[in-house]
Amino acid sequence: MKVSGKAVVFGDNVNTDVIIPSKYLTLLDPVQIAQHAMEGLDPSFPEKAKNGVIIVAGRNFGCGSSREQAPIALKYAGVRCVLAESFARIFYRNAINIGLPVLESPHIRSEVDEGDVLTVTLEEGKVENETKGCVIAALKLPRFILEILEDGGLIEHLKKKGVKAP
């Protein structure tokens, strides 16, 4: 699986309240949710992201609440992948479960500037910065997580496996 896009850069501890403020959690339509993606930090984000971007961030991306609306907002706003130095665990699981690729890359911020064009090869944990002409290492995902992403998320994955209630 390969994804490409321009980098949008954020700092440390980007929390789920700024990714999607509580007041929009009564929305159920992903497209409507996405109109408010990152509103707490940058209200112009949905406009920036609409043609497909890759988020590059520091430590503890997605900390805070369990709201799955956070990765949903990013995915439907046009985010193709999130690369961060580290992730908060519930966000990390939620992103995979809804089919938004997330990769840990410990030095990503020092190698990428806003607007750089990146190509990510998920299987290899490889990030190519085409603007700067360098390759940045990311942590490889375990096989079963890649399978969930390849299937487009946990629901599709479970359906494929034929999971039914006991």
Add this chain to the structure above:
Amino acid sequence: MNIAEKILAAASGREEVKPGEIVEAKVDMAMANEITGPLAIQAFKKIGAPRVWDRRRIVLVLDHQVPADSVRSAELHKIMRTFAKEQRIPLLYDIGYGGVCHQVMVEKGHVKPGKLIVGADSHTCTYGALGAFGTGIGSTEMAGVFATGEIWLRVPSTIRIDLSGSFLTCVAPKDVILYVIGKIGADGATYKAIEFTGTAIHKISVSGRMTLCNMTVEMGAKTGIISPDEVSLAYVESRTDESFMLIGSDSDAVYEKTLAVDIEKIEPQVACPHAVDNVKPVKEVEGVEINQAFIGSCTNGRLEDLKIAAKFLKGKKIAKGVRLIVTPASQEIYLQALQHGLLEVFVKSGAYVCNPTCGACFGGHMGLLASGEVCISSSNRNFVGRMGSPEAEIYLASPATVAASALAGKIVDPRRFSED
């Protein structure tokens, strides 16, 4: 093994587990509220399973925006009720019967020692107060649990917080957990478990233990947990007749590291804007003027918290220009507060008492902040925009500090009032 490892071993049918291993675990209870539940229900329907795995092990709670503050909220509530009816789920805590989900789970006897409980809410880690492994998950994952009753989990390594000593006047478990978060940092326990041990733990009530475990997620932790003792067992036995296995940490259990905390050295603490780990002693930020004070939430909205606040407020008036919002965490607590005369104290002091709900803590309704406003809150998060405007500032503190600050109109060390 330590208690977290033992619970995951039992839940996955293994003799032993080690940190880093991934286990397929059987879930004992699953909880969702009306913010995370509807997405889980949508996803469950997409999976195509006709029935949930066990209708008696699912708890549905309406708490974040109750009673409905908008038509959109009302629609979410309706989705929850309809699902409960379709799937014949008896444990639906509708408006008037419950309160904040984590309080309800504990109060109604759904949390028992040794159990693995997943909740579609980050503060599910609260259940460790009774020796359960509680962890927060998202909605899609909850749909998978609804269908199968199972979940994959990585066995976390555990950080031990060893508490000794006694509390100084006006110092509460909230001050201890804020102090610990300041030391460990907002991502210092990501993917890990936090276990509270030590001689001081036995002196802390179940309510205080819930406050400790509740905020472990603010360090990124997967769960916060305390081995059961007489205090927690007495509580559980008063809440349920159902059986459970008594699981505690072995004396040779392995920890990634241990942080020793002498409670006697902890003064009243406050987490300053806009990070939960931006923690200082209250005396260093005294004088910051406030517009709103909030006492409530799954962190500090229990009877013990309300009693402390009432002690400060009794016979006094809160400062002009300040609004104090008090939100008991459940219907049971609301009733107890009424019977103890606390609600009268609050109302006479000029405080505004709301119905049990997540309310202002969640920033959904019942006490949002305008731009430029400052709030001191007994809740758990002070992120930008958490309680309303992104231009507002939130300070987190204990109920004592919040009540004292409401009286002063500015942030004050509660010890200034306790000498009266």
